Amino acid sequence: MPRTAVTLCVLASLALALPAAAADRPVFLASTLGTGAPSSQPAGTTSKKKWTFDTTFYGWLAGIDGSVGVGRFSRDFEADFGDIFDNLDLGLMGAIEARNGRWGLLTNLVYVKTSSGFTGRFGGTTDFDSTYFLAEFAAAYRLTRDPMAKGQLDVLAGLRYQNVSLDITGPRGSSVDGDRNALDPLVGLRYAFPLSTKLYASLEGDVGGFGVDSDFTWNVIGILGYRMSSKMDFVLGYRYFDQSFSGDNNKSLDFAMFGPLVGVRLHW
Secondary structure (H helix, E strand, O other), rough: OHHHHHHHHHHHHHHHHHHHHHOOOOOOOOOHHHOOOOOOOOOOOOOOOOEEEEEEEEEOOOOOOOOOOOEEEEEEEEEOOOHHHHOOEEEEEEEEEEEEEEEEEEEEEEEEEEEEEOOOOOEEEEEEEEEEEEOOOOOOOOOOOOOOOEEEEOOOOOEEEEEEEEEEEOOOOOOOEEEEEEEEEEEEEEEEEEEOEEEEEOOOOOOOOOOHHHHHHHEOOOOEEEEOOOEEEEEEEEEEEEEEOHHHHHHHHEEEOOOEEEEEEEOO
């Protein structure tokens, strides 16, 4: 059985076994192309508009590794970006930030559909289909009082909602499906600073979960942006996202997703 199919099989089985309180565990099946690209403007810029908006279209070229356990059973899994891309049917990702003075509102949306299958020892085929939806909402408050300061520091607080749907069809046509939801709080910081008149960087980190639906999560994103024009930037970065869950009867899932980010940011 191919490595990717093994990973999907283990994760799908656990996803259907875990209680609804741990609903976001199946995220690995779909979310490895990304979630949560920061959308801060370079420090030291101002606008005559009362409200300004940034829209970012991006991709997260991530791999994943972790471990999953049910009772005495435990298994490590891993898949690089190439493995995941081979099973990708559709991926739509984008982020929007609205800012008025020192206050900002951030939204990040992700929709991913994947499918995979493998042929067993006796010729039977098992198919896996999954869809994943992520919506992150946060408020940002700029701690830096001077809008012309070289660096700008924001504090973030919000919610991360996730929904995953799984459908497993066996070689004889039998099927198992499941649908899960999860809602977790998050808090974080973001620091943006210019490197030149066109080049800027930002660093963002957050922690969340706190036992609400997931046990604990932490996330770090570094971004390098290049201002191509007054209306458009090219952004390149790297994200590391770590998450852990536990359920009844010693059920657990721990994973890390990591890889480069690439995208385009529009100002309007």
